[in-house]
Amino acid sequence: MELLNNAAFFEAADAMTAASRWILPALAALILLRCAVSMLSGKPEREVWGWLSLPNGAKIELTNWENIVGRSGSADVRLDYSSVSRTHAALTRDMKGGWTVQDLRSKNGTKLRGRPLREPAAIHAGDIVSFGGASCVFTPSTVKDEKTQARTRRRPGARVHPGATLILLTAFTLTLGVQHTAAAGEGVSPAVPTAFLALTVLMWACYAITRGLHRTGFEVETLAFFLTAIGLGVCASSDPEGLWKQLACLAAGVALYFFIGSWLRDLERAKAMRAPMAVIGILLLVVNLVTARSIFGAKNWIRIAGISFQPSELVKICFVFTGAATLDRLYRKRNLIAFVAFAGACVLCLGAMSDFGTAAVFFAAYIVIAFMRSGSFATVLLSLAGTGLGVFMVLTARPYVLSRFSAWGHAWQDPQGGGFQQTRTMAAAASGGLLGLGGGKGRLHLVFAADTDMAFGMVAEELGLIVAVVSILALVLLALFAVRSAGQARSSFYAIGACAAVTILLTQLTLNVFGSLDILPFTGVTFPLVSKGGSSTISVWGLLAFVKAADARQNASFAIALDRKKEKKHKKAGGERV
């Protein structure tokens, strides 16, 4: 009888594998498609926060909280008069609906209410502001205007319902969970089914919170949970007991996500965090350097109370915080110097820890931030040249670093030496074909560190090339979404933050995936959310909050305030602004 049951069980498990091989790629593709349509389709809708009326009667819309006034074609408010400088002045709005005008070292100066402007000054409805002689009347939007605007703007989720996508993701997660449980057979760890169920509960809880806050944008979370489900599968194959820690870190990461997202809602509060974040970041790295334990080559782990964690992961969040800047800062002289020093210190610390993969990730984020802040190719080229010199010096001083890269591009010539991981990754990825061997059915996890450095191989092996490529595209989609959001973000702080965050994610993805496939040098950074790793999971969720904070679609993001802060109180107090 026992035997019979066993046979029946194996038959059922085999049938599960046969079915899940087709179900999972189909669901993955559908989820990606629905998110892509929801995130990228249609023309971005602008928000209007006020107007400038010209003497000729023309009325120019102020479509952001930060607007550049100038003659240049790339100015947000274009005044095509010869007396107006290319970048003349900035008009910025705060959370409470108050506006400030600031001269940006223009040639002919700015006058507010007839008086030359030296310091940034508040500007009110009906004020006449003159940019190099071009006089305009300023009209901010009223609470009523904003309410109407909020009502009439398209909301995400109308065409592609986020709940339906989440149902697909639930099916994906549960199918994967059942598959892993069945594949593990009789001795399955309770952690395996628990993890997939807990993930399902967690994503619906997040969805409930989002809907509870009257927000309908859930694509960022959906993509993140999709990758998390795949990551749990990787962990379930390689280290089922490790799922407990993975789950705990997932919960911590999601909590951090909501915390940072809410924190970012208030721009003043967010800006105020820049300096403290820089200090925390450097401190974390220094503590790391001093107490470092060398684990597998890179000294980037510290152990506290028996739990090992990687401070450099959390520094990524500090890095983005420090790198993001509001518009008014961007046009200040030498606005980059402090950040360059901070970034340099970070990269040097990481170099000292021999964590060159993470150093490369920070460097990529630095390049994007520097470019977005300065707009200058010269800055970027100078940085690249400087880094090239630094890399050359490191390689000269430490030839062993070079030897790591010697196998690059020749993995198959040395499959038992320098190409060990890469050849196994490619072989396992090929074994999976398009549809995979089935969750829990792969054997790449037997290779050391497969669940982190070779995560792409494990996914391709067990779930097939389709799911593996969809997991790449999921992060690519997040990045495209951040780029698209950048133009609509209420402040360049959010735009830069979102772009820096996705740059970190994409660079990690690139180094991890293509390093393990022998297309780039093998470095050993993690595949965001897919690779096993507690600190990295927490850090990725923290970074995703920045993507969320740039999403200015109507009622989309919990990280963006729906109404004016303390508006009601303000109104009662007299409402002189309205």
Add this chain to the structure above:
Amino acid sequence: MKRIQKRALAVSLLVIVILALTALYVTRWAVHGGEWAGFSSNGDAFTAGRIRAGTIRDRDGETLYTVRDGEGSYAGDDSVRRACLHIIGDRAGFIGSGAIFNYAGTILGYDPVNGLYSADGAGGVLTLSVDAGAQKAAWEALDGRNGAVAVINYVTGEVVCCVSSPAFDPENPPEAAPDDTSGIYMNRPLSAVYTPGSTFKLITLAAAIENIEDVFDRDFHCTGSMEVGGGRVTCTHAHGDMKLEDALALSCNCAFGQLALELGGETLQKYAEQYGLTKRQSVDGLHTAAGRFDAGAEGSLNLAWSGAGQYNDLVNPMAMARFVAAIANSGDAPALTMVKETTRLGISYDHIMNAATADKIAQIMDYAVQRTYGPENFPGLTLRAKSGTAEVGTDRPNAWFVGFIEDPDHPYAFAVCVENAGFGSSVAGPVANAVLQAAVE
């Protein structure tokens, strides 16, 4: 904000890079997936060095090896098992030339959609180009003597027979050590090189036809030996007056020594290279051992002997079979394969020999069979051949027999070498006959 929006496009560069690299990877995967999956360190393909699942068949569908969950079994017939050992591979994985390693992707049933997934656990089927009957005949004809037998289809390049002796029963392997010196793990047709002896006269002959005017009109005279540079080139007996075709049919060392001296070492070396005898030849990417030809000094005894296949000459049996295939095929040597060609669209050829030269040599090889080897020893076969008795310093020479049969249904070229076994045509000839009779059956 417009500026920030524009600058944000910098991130799209990274996206473009990722998409390009992904496309590059997917292309590589599509092209090399089968090879990658068959990698011997791939845990999905091999378990403790043993392939996990699949079946290997001969060209007629006879099962040579079948494996499930890493537990394999070989053919039922004793001789077939031993004859096919080297082309299939042993359980311990010592025989690297085995199909188990080199066609693992096919054996496991790799396809791009399913990878190595096998719903019933049976894996896939590899149909080799070899004929189990010919394998068995070759093994039995070698009769315990060491040697190599290679038969290829000179039109398609399929390897019809590839037998190496000594071998062992893979179902009952010997206590084995990887540093074994008995040679049982070596696949001789692919990995061995032998002194070619008189079979090399085919190369000297080709060079003479193309480089010496009126060589067919020339009169050769053999007194049984010839003095060269202080030494002697010797024949078994005095062959007397001969034309070129007689010199080959009688395998006269004096005549060929003389031709070698006349042609010069560099010319001979050029021909040995051109005919692929000094290079590693590929059999589906698996390489044969490279042969060797050293040009002796002009006018030297070494040069004279090198033209008769002695001195430092070495050839690989499979490369020799390929060379003979080019003679049979008007100068075209087909790319070699161990897999039965059923879906092959185009067969690639190397044009290594002038067609007229090839046809001329074929005629002379025909003449050699008529005059020396005796067609009655090869009943039913339209044979063209050349023997070789290679002195290798032991009391018994290596016996060679190479050639091909004119038969549109069975266009087979062969090279047989039996080690330390005696006279070429009388020892290796019957082995070749036995294999060919089985192959054309």
